[in-house]
Amino acid sequence: MTLEFGARTTLGDFSYDARFEAGNEIVVLFGHSGAGKSLTLQIVAGLLRPTHGRIVISGEPVFDSGTGLNLPPQQRRLGYVVQDLALFPHMTVAENVAFGMAGADRDRRLGEVLDLMHLAPFHDRKPRSLSGGQQQRAALARALARESSLLLLDEPFSALDESLRVELRRELIRLRSELDLSVIFVTHDLREAHLVADRLAVFDAGRLLQFEGREKVFRQPANRRVAELTGVANILRGRVAAAREGELVVEAGGERLRAPAPSGWQPAEGEAIDLAIRAERVNLRRLEADDPGQPNLVRGTIREELAYGATHTLRFESAVGQPVEVEIAARPYEVLGVAGQRSWTLELPPEDLHVMPVSPEAPSSAPSASATTA
Amino acid sequence: MTALRARAPHLGLGLLIAVFALFFLLPFAGLLERGLGDGGAWDAITSDTALDALVLSLWTSALSLVIAVVAGTPVAYWLTHARFPGKGAVEALIDLPIVLPPTIAGVALLTAFGRRGLLGTPLDEWFGVTLGFSTVAVIMAQLFVGAPFYVRAARAGFASVDGQYERVAHTLGASRLRAFGRIVLPLSWPSLAAGAALCWARALGELGATLIFAGNLQGETQTMPLAILSAFERADGLTAAVALAILLLAVALVALAAFWLLSSRNGATP
CATH class of the missing domain: 2.40.50.100 (RNA polymerase II/Efflux pump adaptor protein, barrel-sandwich hybrid domain)
Structure with missing residues (x-):
């Protein structure tokens, strides 16, 4: 999996301009709120259309302002976990996870994903009856069920308390290597960024200031x-x-x-x-x-x-x-x-x-x- | 302390509640007393006039509900999400029939679709089609006064669904239609059901606009409310009017009960 990303846009007074490439790794988009991190995910997912730019997922262009190409979100194969999770409240955990699944062996794969995320016991539960950590797992499972190797995570653990966060970060690192995922991970938590990042992209005021290996960014900041x-x-x-x-x-x-x-x-x-x-x-x-x-x-x-x-x-x-x-x-x-x-x-x-x-x-x-x- | 007070209201307040409740309950008691105590009631209920009116009322109000839902749902959804100048004015215009006295609605419909109306004249001259004083006019009158209730409720229902759900559904591969069917519709279902019930009830009870725009012809435009009015105007009409009123009341209650049962069973409880 590779992601080539370049986009430029303005939203009111806010101007956004960033380009980067990601491979099989966890890329952390780090910065204060309003820096353009979540915006980057929305643009990758196709929920927000930049004025200029080009986005290529695994060799397949999904957006190109030059040719006018703009695949709608449903045609971009990726998993996206939004900050507030947005688990469908009227569906059970299993229905939520299966929402993005298609194909004949759907039931088997649903079982696999639920097992992978330790959600099997909550199969028939509604999201609101789950704990914060379980909801987080369900949202992650739903995104993984798309069987896309590109996963976009928008501050996925910010609503959880510290002990749960530690556990889920560990889990994310395990999943990444088990499923061979490329993860774009948004956070404003410095420690979290350091823990999960292979490479770190530092955003500020709509600009990508530095994008390099985690140690390099921490030891040799660009400015x-x-x-x-x-x-x-x-x-x-x-x-x-x-x-x-x-x-x-x-x-x-x-x-x-x-x-x-x-x-x-x-x-x-x-x-x-x-x-x-x-x-x-x-x-x-x-x-x-x-x-x-x-x-x-x-x-x-x-x-x-x-x-x-x-x-x-x-x-x-x-x-x-x-x-x-x-x-x-x-x-x-x-x-x-x-x-x-x-x-x-x-x-x-x-x-x-x-x-x-x-x-x-x-x-x-x-x-x-x-x-x-x- | 507060709990105790809430359980035992002040004497004055208790009296007010009792009087208010009586005000609403006594008319129903009156209807039943008159209807059951009068031997002619059954004859009135089983008369051709009553049956014709009942059948007409049921199918026209059902059809206007279907039209309101089929046309009103996309309009309400679009209005919820669209942003354009003058949106407030459009919304106010759609809500207008809710506050409009039905007789005014009838006159307005006549001036638009009647034989000498804005659209009625060319329809009549070019195609020989007359809408006024026909069963179509009955449905149009019901739609005009009833549909705004549905659209209004549907708009509120759609607006209450967090847009994030739909966006996430798209990223999970759902088309707009699928996201609407699997996410928006189930989540706004209680509002849609309430709106539909109001719309149907309003259509069933429609009198003023129908009378002016559609007339009062048995079997063609005479719905139950019109039949009740006609019966009442006859010299010995009170018995028949009461009987028809009880019939309409019973039908409405049964229909609404069935409707609520249906919607609560299918409904989403987020």
């Missing part, structure tokens, strides 16, 4: 906005002091920091850049352990502290002239004795620093991340 959306707590404004082979020296505040040169673009000396480092990547060191030969050590003083139980979030006033946030697990927090000591040395390991262009129009780290339509 400040992607870094903000993916929860990078520290985005420091700096200037390139020196550009060497594979490495940059960046000046931030009064400090000089070494960082790996970004892939895909070459910042010039003197150019302003953004420097991203996740709060959990910053190390704390005691002041007396300072080693003058080691790079990327910065003095800082704790100004604010939040205890989350398993972790502590510390906000430092630092020598880079901008606040630095550090996340530290409860155990090292105690071992280091952070509670009794305000002044620390912050280590920003070069390999965890990521240099981003300041201008949002600058090229990002890979060609596929480009969101603008030609």
Whole structure:
């Protein structure tokens, strides 16, 4: 299964423009509400017609503004689970699941899908008599019963409580490999995105900002906005002091920091850049352990502290002239004795620093991340 | 405290309820008392006039219901989903016959479809077709006053079905017609049934518009309400009028009961 997607449209003041390709994987569309994630699914499903674009599912074009082709939803073979599930209230679970099925061996396949989703005991129940998790399974089963290898899931677990979500995410990952599915999964939950994604597409204000492997997006966000959306707590404004082979020296505040040169673009000396480092990547060191030969050590003083139980979030006033946030697990927090000591040395390991262009129009780290339509 | 109060209403309120209930119940009691106590009632019920009128009433009202449903359902569905300027005005126009006094409806129908009406004149001159004072006119009058009740209820029913269901049905391979038949229709069924019952009841009781537009000819345009009116106008007519009224009442009750039974059995309980 492959999905080639490109679409451009405007809805009132909202302008939407995105293109990407998906294969046999879980692609997570991530972003705030109103970013265009659900819209993308509606366009793929044929429920919303973009003004321009081309959509090809497994080699078969289903929409092409160039030729005027626009297959109606009922002719696009895909499974679509909407956010509020929309289980047909007047039908039983079995009737719901069988709704999209056709063919002679329908009964056998219905039994298979119900078994697969552990719904057999609820065969004759109406949806409203099911628990939230069971309803979720029923909606998923109904979409799977289409026997399409493309599954569109719009915030499928958002209405469930945390324990159920954990279970269903695990189930989704199991189903994906068992049934060889391609899944387009919409969520605004960062942890959920990280857990289920093979590749991550970050949407903001109708634009696809970055679309790459999950680790790549989390470690090397294309720009400040992607870094903000993916929860990078520290985005420091700096200037390139020196550009060497594979490495940059960046000046931030009064400090000089070494960082790996970004892939895909070459910042010039003197150019302003953004420097991203996740709060959990910053190390704390005691002041007396300072080693003058080691790079990327910065003095800082704790100004604010939040205890989350398993972790502590510390906000430092630092020598880079901008606040630095550090996340530290409860155990090292105690071992280091952070509670009794305000002044620390912050280590920003070069390999965890990521240099981003300041201008949002600058090229990002890979060609596929480009969101603008030609 | 509130529960207790609700169970034992204030004396004044209790009196009001009792008087109000009596106001509605006494006429029925009167009808029965008069009808059963009078020996001529049975003769009136089994007379040719009564049978002709009953048969005419039943089939014309049934036919106008069928037309209202067949034509009104797509119109109501379209009105629910369409967006165009002046939609409110169109909806108001469709609702208008509901508040229009039936006699006005009769006059209006006559000016449109009567022999010298807007459409009636060319029909008469070119095809020799006359609609006024015929059984067709009876059905037209019933449709005119009854169908808006159905369309109105159907619109409310369709609007109450979340559009998401239909969209999901499409993504599951259902055509528009199948989505309508399997999703929209079952979910809006209670509204449609209520609308149909109102439409039929209104058609069955139609008097004013029929009298003006269709006339009062036994076997052709004399429906039960008209037969009751005619009987009442005769010198000794009260007995016959009462008898016919009881007959019509009984038929209407049986039909409505059957209808509700049918619709609650087939109906969706979402």
